[in-house]
Amino acid sequence: MDSPLIINIQRYSIHDGDGIRSTVFFKGCPLSCRWCHNPESQRFSPEVLFHAERCTGCGACTNACTHGALENRLSCTGCGACADVCLSGARERVGEPMSVPALCALLARDLPFYEESGGGVTLSGGEAAAQDMNYLEALCRHLVRAGIRVNLDTCGYVEPQRLLTLLPYTDVFLFDVKLIDSARHREWTGVGNERILENLILLTSRGAKIDVRIPVIGGANADEENIRQTAAFLRREVPGIRRVYLLPYHAAGSGKYAQLGRRYEGEAFFRPDNAALEAMRVVFAEEGISGVRIGA
Ligand code: SF4
Ligand code: SF4
Numbered sequence: 001m002d003s004p005l006i007i008n009i010q011r012y013s014i015h016d017g018d019g020i021r022s023t024v025f026f027k028g029c030p031l032s033c034r035w036c037h038n039p040e041s042q043r044f045s046p047e048v049l050f051h052a053e054r055c056t057g058c059g060a061c062t063n064a065c066t067h068g069a070l071e072n073r074l075s076c077t078g079c080g081a082c083a084d085v086c087l088s089g090a091r092e093r094v095g096e097p098m099s100v101p102a103l104c105a106l107l108a109r110d111l112p113f114y115e116e117s118g119g120g121v122t123l124s125g126g127e128a129a130a131q132d133m134n135y136l137e138a139l140c141r142h143l144v145r146a147g148i149r150v151n152l153d154t155c156g157y158v159e160p161q162r163l164l165t166l167l168p169y170t171d172v173f174l175f176d177v178k179l180i181d182s183a184r185h186r187e188w189t190g191v192g193n194e195r196i197l198e199n200l201i202l203l204t205s206r207g208a209k210i211d212v213r214i215p216v217i218g219g220a221n222a223d224e225e226n227i228r229q230t231a232a233f234l235r236r237e238v239p240g241i242r243r244v245y246l247l248p249y250h251a252a253g254s255g256k257y258a259q260l261g262r263r264y265e266g267e268a269f270f271r272p273d274n275a276a277l278e279a280m281r282v283v284f285a286e287e288g289i290s291g292v293r294i295g296a
Helices: 060-064 081-085 100-108 111-117 133-145 160-169 182-189 194-205 224-237 254-259 274-286
Strands: 005-013 021-026 047-050 091-094 120-124 150-154 170-176 210-216 243-248
Touching: 005 100, 021 100, 047 254, 060 081, 081 091, 100 133, 120 133, 120 170, 133 150, 133 160, 150 160, 160 170, 160 194, 170 194, 194 210, 194 224, 224 274, 243 274
Parallel strands: 021 120, 120 150, 150 170, 170 210, 210 243
Antiparallel strands: 005 021, 047 091
16 A cells, blocks of 8 residues: 655644544645646655745755756655755655554544534545545545544546545545536646546435535636536536535645746636626526535
């Protein structure tokens, strides 16, 4: 069993499902959405963030790197040796493996909060369902046996069998739907959406509890055509979904691209204003889906 890399475990989250939750962010995703606010979660391999403002120029990292990657970032292996010697914290390793027992022990610390609030653990990323399946199944089994409810936050772009394997352990799927037109989906995320929509229909047909989450990105998918197509698709194909959320764009993670040595391509994206978001809710209602929530 391969331990996936974890970039963060966020305790006391109230945005990833019901109640108080701990959210585990796995590293690696099959999509590369141009608005991604966690770019360090996209690659499956370890990486190092560079916080230039903390650097004292001591040169320890250059001496520690045996790959010449401080001169040529393309040769970086993500080994983390530079971060180990950086006393100022300017180089930060992202992506650490953690065994199932260690992760479960950590997550179980907050069991009283989960029980009190109706919360639990949310597996997120990156893409949780794209990680090692033996690991995921063992993790979910442990959590469920411990009385912890598990949510799976997914982009849906995985082999259907992965979702079906995780279905018996999953309380609620937080299922992202970004664009209904597949060509547009490919343009903004790198892949077409056929598999995603098929998986959504499949999970619904198997009785899964599903919250659909739609990142609303001005300049990419917030136009009325896409919103109406999405609402119509959901009403027609997946009538059993529990809730629909509109998640307005924010640029909080844009600075991380430079820290990873990448270019942020989302300068033109914007958060639709409140009137526009309300108008989207009206479109959903016109298409027969009421109670759409704005924000997680
Ligand atoms: S070790 Fe850290 S502080 Fe020193 S030069 Fe490298 S990044 Fe800067
Ligand atoms: S992680 Fe740091 S030490 Fe390792 S190859 Fe990359 S730059 Fe060099």
